Amino acid sequence: MRYLSLPAKCAPVALLFILSFFMAFIPAAPPGKKPVVIAYVGGYRGLIANPASIMVEKLTHINYAFVDIKNGQAWLTNEATDTVNFRALNALKFRNPALKILISIGGWAWSENFSDAVLTEAGRQLFAATAVDIVRKYQLDGVDIDWEYPGVPGEEGNVYRPEDKQHYTLMFKALRASLDTLQRETGRPYLLTTAVGGGRYFTEHTEMDKAQQYLDYVNIMTYDYKTSATGLAGHHTNLYGSTKDTAEASAHRSVQIYLEAGVPAEKLVMGAAFYGRGWTLKDGTNRGLNQQALKGARGGGYTRLKDSLINQQGYKRHWDRKAKAPYLWHPGNNVFITFDDERSVRAKCKYIKKYNMAGIMFWEYSSDPKGYLLDAIHTSFNK
Template identity: 80%
Template sequence: MVAFLFILTGATAFISAPPKGPAPVVIAYVGGFRGLVQNPSAIMVEKLTHINYAFVDVKNGRAWLTNEATDTVNFRELNALKLRNPALKILISIGGWAWSENFSDAVLTEDGRRLFAASAVDIVRRYMLDGVDIDWEYPGVPGEEGNIFRPEDKQNYTLMFKALRESLDSLQQQTGRSYQLTTAVGGGRYFTDHTEMANAQQYLNYVNIMSYDYKTNPTGIAGHHTNLYGSTKDTAESSAHRSVQIFMEAGVPAEKLVMGIAFYGRAWAMKDATARGLNQQALKGARGGGYTRLKDSLMNQGYVRHWDRRARAPYLFHPVQHIFVTFDDERSVRAKCKYVKKHKLAGVMFWEYSSDPKGYLLNTIHNAFN
């Protein structure tokens, strides 16, 4: 009888175990802005949930295929990858650093927002895609030199997503398919101060935090550009953890937040070997490059890899040439994936697929989530 009760109790406990939450998303930004996507059949789509196709431009108030001849080929070849992963979602990403100057004008009025939304969703419809990603850099504040921005962007950013969501829902009624709406966001408080993220998020499936490019000034302080935590005692230092906190405080639930991973490194030339370049004044920018290049080339050319325990981030330093390189590697990616699971975030995204064609980092993400 005791043995029977033990077995019964164990079986009951097994049956009543709470179900696991949704698997983390793995979103790859794939660049079509250069022209044809190189060797699309080599993309490891079995290890992805989404491809965000970068980028679609904004012109005359509409979403615009600037490179239509190659974009259409890319759409066809990316869609063909669903034969290997039927659950794959392919979204158009509109904007980016170079093509955000016309967002503010496009969504300034209700009629403008309807036109913009209709044009974006028409691209989704024509090429049988799965949704829209907005990469507006940045509402309400300067991005690239010459970008148009105004105070009204704060409310219009939200209203743009409302119009897009309505247009996608209308398409869903016609096709019976569901469509996703996401956005890429800057990782600092400047972004949440100039948007209404608590209101905007209700229309969004995911909010992709660009938790990289924290350091970009070629003559500024060289430091980590994609660190999980701060490397100093300064509580205001940029980090992925701080970015997550900022967006949660702004009203975005954890289950919609996606952490960014850099598949590339940034580099600076330093005046000497002080602190191996970390958090030191730089002389000028230097060549970084994609992770495959960093791993296969630089690490065999006199660069020494170091690990910042506080920041959970690696860096390279050349003791003779005094070049400092900041990047994500397998160890830092595992730390980010562990953070995502611990804090129940939606998943990870990365910029950009072609920077690591050998898949060192994507394989690490896949193994961490499986």
């Protein structure tokens, strides 16, 4: 679920002001309605390590990552381990009967075949049918689509077309129809969700106002705003901008983009990063924040960061009040690391409740096995 950094058309300042004004008057969430907490759990490496340790009492949904596409069909690349993982995840419902488990199709490396798969009506019907067959066979609860780059280049070898814009919508129409057919068979509802890039490039190459009518949740990947090893070192999962540039990437700006594109706030899910990104810099100017990087440096999962690096081994934690985001700086090695911590996810949860958003999702569970960030989310949503 990497965020794709592409040049984006800057929204006019006036429009951003209007959207900010609008958001200030979104009504509070109805009493008793708790936000969703969606964990992406990776099965693409093989067997999930110790699935029984997953804190499912603090989750509402698990999106299983990932299912691939082959010959236009949803396809279990690692069927031997995927099927074991499905059984293990379903067993977690004994501890949380309300838990929903979805297959997530695509991802950064496996999005390249979407354009071909949904090119025709027949293709869309086949893709939808095979995706829902997996849900049916393994008694799951829905489908999440992680088409990372419709209509744009993406990683090397990706197939894309201008028509992806319309086909993206029609894909969800076909999936929704197929899930509705399954609902008539079983008598229970099924979910259809999607993960989307946080930049304007994504809404310019899709029809989110039309697509959202088929979707239960739109999970915004409000992370990976900085990815280039030799670009600027800066926040990769900040709630607000850290500079005076109104086009600076941030979770707040991403939410505005999707509201502008026609997705209602009650379907929008904000992303949290359970991992950090790092860079090595030439010198200590501004402790590395928004400075030119020389090369990438190891970030790692939040459990590692908290237990081994934060205010340890020469690293000092700093807080950007404007961005509502933490970062680490090592003055001896000139290393900058950006990440989410308990304070920043609490700020995101407060924002979600204030603006009546659907909830929060995170990539991915195994990056914080001790549950530091999930505990902060759970506490924030259950005050």
